[in-house]
Amino acid sequence: MKKETKHVSVVEKPLLEHAESVIRKSLLEHRGFVVIGFCEVDYRGRASSKLEAGDRIVIIKEDGAVLVHRPTEYSPVNWQPPGCLFETRRTNEGLSIRAVRRKPREVLEVIFKKIYVINTLNLTDKGVFYLFASEEDMQKAIVLNPSLIEPGLRITSIEKKVEPGFVDLCGLSKEGRLVIIEIKRKTAGKDAAIQLAKYVEAIKPFTEREIRGILVAPDIAKDVQPLLATLKLEFKPLSPKKCAEILNKRRTVKILDYLKTNMQNV
Amino acid sequence: MKKETKHVSVVEKPLLEHAESVIRKSLLEHRGFVVIGFCEVDYRGRASSKLEAGDRIVIIKEDGAVLVHRPTEYSPVNWQPPGCLFETRRTNEGLSIRAVRRKPREVLEVIFKKIYVINTLNLTDKGVFYLFASEEDMQKAIVLNPSLIEPGLRITSIEKKVEPGFVDLCGLSKEGRLVIIEIKRKTAGKDAAIQLAKYVEAIKPFTEREIRGILVAPDIAKDVQPLLATLKLEFKPLSPKKCAEILNKRRTVKILDYLKTNMQNV
DNA sequence: GTTTCCATTTCGTCA
DNA sequence: TGACGAAGTGGAAAC
Incomplete structure (x- = not known):
């Protein structure tokens, strides 16, 4: 299997500089990725929220959806629906990923202080979903x-x-x-x-x-x-x-x- | 950093036998994990659903919550709330993980045919979440x-x-x-x-x-x-x-x- | 585009 | 534990 057709590429414990380049590349190529790390999260939009630092699983999907999951609970603590635009930048705070939605205008910012692993995704899912008894x-x-x-x-x-x-x-x-x-x-x-x-x-x-x-x-x-x-x-x-x-x-x-x-x- | 205190342990492209032992161990130790692989999903409970095979991100959290995410979209295609009991077994179909919820009785079964990566988690999240403007x-x-x-x-x-x-x-x-x-x-x-x-x-x-x-x-x-x-x-x-x-x-x-x-x- | 209603809603609170 | 209402509800269908 050639490297380009790999389903998942893993980078463990990258320096934030390295992480930034991996994430920028993924975003540019419209690839989804899963980042697990220590981060803060801010949200501004229909409401506002602030999540203090902690370990989380962050999923950014190829359609521009974002999910921030804590180690427990069903629902994401913060999220952004599909169609977001992204900006990443290094700050003295860490590595920031901003996901911006228009209409309504909403901004989600995840600031990583440490990254434990990045899974870059190249997934194919053609499976049909059937739901019965609604x-x-x-x-x-x-x-x-x-x-x-x-x-x-x-x-x-x-x-x-x-x-x-x-x-x-x-x-x-x-x-x-x-x-x-x-x-x-x-x-x-x-x-x-x-x-x-x-x-x-x-x-x-x-x-x-x-x-x-x-x-x-x-x-x-x-x-x-x-x-x-x-x-x-x-x-x-x-x-x-x-x-x-x-x-x-x-x-x-x-x-x-x-x-x-x-x-x-x- | 000792191996036991590692935040995330990664296993890439394991054989299903190996994957089974890794997952069993995680479940036993009440550790969360993220599996990315090619799988089918069945759900029976308040409704019924069948999801044909495809590549997905499956998150099993330490509190027994399950999320099955396709490569796109905000919401999980299948899920199970916290508090599930788990069974894993090898079949000729692949590696099956069943998450069972009581009250209401619901069963979610994920059958992996291929596993691209397993991220075993050991995360700590004490951050307080503040939400304004509800x-x-x-x-x-x-x-x-x-x-x-x-x-x-x-x-x-x-x-x-x-x-x-x-x-x-x-x-x-x-x-x-x-x-x-x-x-x-x-x-x-x-x-x-x-x-x-x-x-x-x-x-x-x-x-x-x-x-x-x-x-x-x-x-x-x-x-x-x-x-x-x-x-x-x-x-x-x-x-x-x-x-x-x-x-x-x-x-x-x-x-x-x-x-x-x-x-x-x- | 807006409105309305369903959802495996989930999530809280309160009796 | 059940019942009731809000949610950054999301999502689909109707108008």
């Missing part, structure tokens, strides 16, 4: 299999506009009652029940049929139960996991998109 | 300096409970009218105006005084202007940046916390 996927699973909600249910419209917003699903029960479905992919709170009730009220003037509001969610918060009774709504438990399984069996997304487009005006 | 800072700035809103205004309560939720600030204007303040740190939309109107309505039954609702934000969305007129609300422009400047002058956070605690029941 709220939308739950909706699709119900359209594919309305009996998930109740036997004999027929879905008649998807994302129907009903002034306060959009009703997730509408349908007809086997007794011919209008069914309004609100989907939540996690434990439904009061807000979901209230929202559904508003939809039901908003639709009443437009139909002679009796209306049932059904809240579909894996669970409801315990204080929602009495509210459902008050508002005369029903609750049907349905987990995103079960929806994912159904979608895994029937990967007919194109048909679904067709339905979604054409059932709007039902 | 919404809470705006609130504090107004309490410290109510004339930011209008001369003669006196703040009487903070985060007062008012059934739909909590009113950011309440006060009395110099003409003796009750002032209800809703703060947004960015451009306020319809929702903010509606929320404020609800608070005003909710408070009316409890006072003889005339009530003014003031929306405080750097700006308002253009369709909110007529809504404000309809709802008889006022708008006072105020930027988080200006608030940050005021707080920088008066770093009396403790006094503020005291106020916040004791004005609840006004």
Whole structure:
């Protein structure tokens, strides 16, 4: 493997002068790199922040995104989204890397006092990412299999506009009652029940049929139960996991998109 | 510097067997590490996902957090929050690292086919992180300096409970009218105006005084202007940046916390 | 471009 | 521990 096609080049414990030239070269060639070192971080933009010196992992990606990670925690302590412009310079403080974003104007500055290692990257990632069982996927699973909600249910419209917003699903029960479905992919709170009730009220003037509001969610918060009774709504438990399984069996997304487009005006 | 106190140990292009032992050791010693390599990723939990093979940066932190980053984009394509348990094993597929989270039960599996480099970490980060100009800072700035809103205004309560939720600030204007303040740190939309109107309505039954609702934000969305007129609300422009400047002058956070605690029941 | 809403949101606080 | 709201939220779709 030739040096130019190496996936990762490592420089350990470089002097800051050396580090500067390695980083400048990477930035110039639009290559990503990972720097692990002792640094301070300043941020000015929508808000302002100051991070005192410590050991961090700094990732600068080829698209101009920046992530500053502490040794613990999920989220970066500071960051910059893709599309940044960079400046590096030596100061008596150390080695500074500034990432500038326009619109909104935001500046992130990382000042390295010591660098333990630089990983220069030359990565290729063509892999497709598939995500299943978002709220939308739950909706699709119900359209594919309305009996998930109740036997004999027929879905008649998807994302129907009903002034306060959009009703997730509408349908007809086997007794011919209008069914309004609100989907939540996690434990439904009061807000979901209230929202559904508003939809039901908003639709009443437009139909002679009796209306049932059904809240579909894996669970409801315990204080929602009495509210459902008050508002005369029903609750049907349905987990995103079960929806994912159904979608895994029937990967007919194109048909679904067709339905979604054409059932709007039902 | 002794080997044991090295901040970062690098292993380049290890065989998967060697990589496995390095990673096992890191996990056992609760050390974080960064692996750059060619891998597939599977996730099962609140949702499900599959990521086809490609080059990625995988960070496993000492607190059991996992981040899988592609060569571009701000956010990790897959992740796991702190507190995971790990299993590693060799398969004919490659080297698998499973990160398991309980509650909710979620499993993230990274299967490496090739590893370009492993950075084993031994980092120390005691630096304090300061963030200015959050919404809470705006609130504090107004309490410290109510004339930011209008001369003669006196703040009487903070985060007062008012059934739909909590009113950011309440006060009395110099003409003796009750002032209800809703703060947004960015451009306020319809929702903010509606929320404020609800608070005003909710408070009316409890006072003889005339009530003014003031929306405080750097700006308002253009369709909110007529809504404000309809709802008889006022708008006072105020930027988080200006608030940050005021707080920088008066770093009396403790006094503020005291106020916040004791004005609840006004 | 702006607005709105979802997210494997995450992250805090508070009851 | 659950519930609720803010975030330098980010991101996508709709208008």
